[in-house]
Structure formats: structure tokens, C-alpha cells
Amino acid sequence: MTAVLSLDRLGVRRRADGAALVTDVSLAVEAGGTLGIVGESGSGKSLTLRAALGILPPTLEATGGIRRDGRAAMVFQEPATALNPTLRVGSFVAGTWRRHHPGASRAAARAATVDLLAQVGIADPAARTRAWPHELSGGMRQRVMIAAALATDPRVLLCDEPTTALDVRVQARILALLRGLIADRGMALVFVSHDLAVVASVCARIAVMRAGSLVEEGPAARVLTEPRHPYTRELLEANLARRLAARPKESA
Ligand SMILES: Nc1ncnc2c1ncn2[C@@H]1O[C@H](COP(=O)(O)OP(=O)(O)O)[C@@H](O)[C@H]1O
Numbered sequence: 297m298t299a300v301l302s303l304d305r306l307g308v309r310r311r312a313d314g315a316a317l318v319t320d321v322s323l324a325v326e327a328g329g330t331l332g333i334v335g336e337s338g339s340g341k342s343l344t345l346r347a348a349l350g351i352l353p354p355t356l357e358a359t360g361g362i363r364r365d366g367r368a369a370m371v372f373q374e375p376a377t378a379l380n381p382t383l384r385v386g387s388f389v390a391g392t393w394r395r396h397h398p399g400a401s402r403a404a405a406r407a408a409t410v411d412l413l414a415q416v417g418i419a420d421p422a423a424r425t426r427a428w429p430h431e432l433s434g435g436m437r438q439r440v441m442i443a444a445a446l447a448t449d450p451r452v453l454l455c456d457e458p459t460t461a462l463d464v465r466v467q468a469r470i471l472a473l474l475r476g477l478i479a480d481r482g483m484a485l486v487f488v489s490h491d492l493a494v495v496a497s498v499c500a501r502i503a504v505m506r507a508g509s510l511v512e513e514g515p516a517a518r519v520l521t522e523p524r525h526p527y528t529r530e531l532l533e534a535n536l537a538r539r540l541a542a543r544p545k546e547s548a
């Protein structure tokens with residue numbers, strides 16, 4: 297199988313002083329495959345995704361090999377800042393669609409937009425095209441961002457903590473949506489989160505990062521049940537502790 301995205305000893309460093317922020321990350325995701333990248337805050341997950349998509353800030357540079365086969369699109373953590381507050385959400389999605397379908401008519405863009413909003417589970421999508429971002433809930437805004445990403449017809453969707461800013465129930469619905477979309481479209485997914493349980497719920501393979509490096513990578517079931525690296529074990533224990541603490545207390 298061919299990889300839709302492969303990183304070969306990817307590095308990210310600061311141009312000013314050459315300081316390494318990401319070192320020697322080699323990963324690949326195949327057509328229709330799902331790869332989760334997990335690690336604590338600051339471990340280099342976002343920079344790895346940005347480098348893979350070619351959207352690093354100008355003060356940083358990537359080294360090593362980055363190969364994409366087909367289009368990649370990204371969904372960010374904070375839909376409130378990723379959406380343009382001065383555009384109705386329909387215009388935002390339609391604008392993205394039109395950039396990827398040059399020469400298409402306004403009517404075609406409108407029809408495609410309504411269809412995309414429906415695909416991401418937005419009820420009454422034709423009416424919703426006229427909503428402003430601030431009129432929507434966080435979950436709805438994230439659905440709009442996913443619709444805009446799908447407007448480019450990507451072969452791989454890169455998600456950077458797309459549910460971290462959402463409450464647990466909304467998070468579960470967005471994860472279910474993503475699972476459905478990747479299955480229906482045969483799209484590949486790279487899903488970044490600090491939360492191992494979230495990553496495991498959508499990804500067949502899991503990569504663990506720490507301090508800018510990859511510590512292990514493998515099938516999700518194996519990583520969760522037989523972690524090879526002590527840091528992965530630590531993450532698993534922290535995750536379990538967090539979940540137990542969050543469990544509603546039993547009344548005595
Ligand atoms: N634009 C930047 N300039 C300099 N350092 C950065 C920049 N962005 C991130 N970093 C640093 O690179 C490291 C990895 O960051 P990041 O990829 O955002 O981590 P994560 O997404 O895993 O939380 C962190 O130490 C962070 O402070």
C-alpha cells in the first residue's frame with residue numbers, strides 16, 4: 297500500500313539558533329489508515345503536523361523528508377479562532393470549496409456547501425449557511441471547520457486536538473462524526489491529542505511523542521496493552537487516574 301503521508305526523520309528547528317524542537321520523527325499513514333499521535337503538552341505534536349502540512353511559522357524550518365500523496369487538510373483545536381468572525385459560515389466553507397474548484401459557479405458552490413454542512417451533521421444546513429461563527433456552539437463551529445477541510449477533498453485529514461476545547465459529550469459526538477467520515481470517504485486520518493483514550497477511540501495505530509522525539513509507535517491495541525516504553529506506561533497510568541477521578545462518586 298502506498299502512504300498518503302510519510303515523514304522520514306523529520307526535524308523542526310528554530311532558524312535563529314538552530315535549536316531542535318522536533319527530532320528524527322519517522323511516521324507514515326496509508327490510504328484510509330488512522331494514526332494517532334499522543335504526548336504531553338510541548339512534546340512537538342503540533343509542530344510535527346504543521347511541518348507535515350508545510351505551514352510552520354517562518355521562524356522555524358523543517359528538515360528531513362516529508363512526502364504527501366494527494367491533498368491534506370487540517371482541523372485545529374480552537375474553531376473560534378480558526379473561523380473568520382467576519383464571514384457567515386456558509387461563505388467560509390464556500391470560499392474554501394471554490395478555491396479548490398476553480399471556475400465553478402456560485403450556485404454549485406452553494407449546493408456543495410449545503411451538502412458539506414449536512415455531511416458533518418448540521419441540521420437544517422441551508423439555513424445554517426447564514427449563521428455567523430459567534431452564533432454557533434463550540435461543537436457546531438468545529439463541525440463547520442471539518443466541513444471546510446472536507447471542501448478540499450483531502451486524502452488525509454490532520455486533526456490537532458480537535459476536541460480538546462469541547463466538553464466531554466460534544467467531544468464524543470465529534471469523534472463519532474470523524475470515525476464515520478473517514479470510513480465513508482476512505483480518507484486517512486492523523487489525530488493528535490494529549491489524551492491517550494481519545495486517540496485510541498479513533499486510531500488503529502498510535503505514536504507516542506516526548507520532548508520532540510518519537511518514543512514508540514504501533515497498533516493501538518498493542519501500545520495500550522503492552523507499552524514498550526516506560527513513558528507510554530506513565531501516560532497510560534495518568535490516563536487511568538484521570539478517568540477514575542472524573543468518575544461520578546458512588547453514594548455510600
Ligand atoms: N513558533 C515557535 N517558536 C519557537 N518554539 C516553538 C514554536 N512553536 C512551538 N514551539 C516549541 O516547540 C515545542 C513543541 O511545541 P508543540 O509542537 O506546539 O507541542 P505540542 O503540540 O505537543 O503541545 C515546545 O517546546 C514549544 O514551546
Ligand SMILES: [Mg+2]
Nearest residue numbers: 341342343456
Ligand atoms: Mg499542540
